């Protein structure tokens with residue numbers, strides 16, 4: 001029961017974050033573009049912000065793994081929270097950026113980004129509860145989200161995923 005209500009409230013929080021970032025509102029974008037890499041469609045400024053964001057996410061994931069293997073719940077929680085709240089994009093987007101981002105982001109990308117941030121929110125929750133098994137679980141789900149999004153929308157950066165896949169599973 002408690003979990004379900006948490007998921008609901010985290011969705012609301014997530015929707016707020018997405019609204020701030022400007023990811024919502026692109027649901028009318030063409031579905032046919034769903035498998036295309038998003039980077040080349042972004043303005044140079046947005047591409048730089050996304051790159052900075054991704055590097056920060058990667059670093060945070062490293063800290064989370066260190067937290068997981070040492071039982072450092074506070075480390076896991078604080079780093080997951082930073083990912084959930086999107087450090088850079090949220091802080092630095094201008095109105096112009098938001099418009100450009102909405103024009104480039106397809107519904108599939110927005111959905112993946114949403115579930116990725118939702119997983120980060122769940123990780124914050126289970127870190128607060130000092131629940132190690134569930135922390136490992138949600139960490140794994142986040143890694144899957146990295147792979148799924150990169151194999152569909154970042155094939156320009158990560159060609160090793162073998163091009164346009166829809167399943168997100170690489171083996």
Ligand code: HEC
Nearest residue numbers: 038039051054057058112113116142145146149153154157
């Ligand atoms: C919703 C989509 C999405 C998710 C989820 C996602 N990424 Fe990315 N990531 C991208 C895109 C798109 C690019 C390529 C941007 C470009 O073309 O420059 C990228 C690029 C990167 C890069 C390369 C940055 C550089 O130096 O150029 C790293 C590192 C990265 N992501 C890490 C992660 C990690 C770690 C996760 C999961 C914890 C993750 N990403 C989850 C979309 C995503």
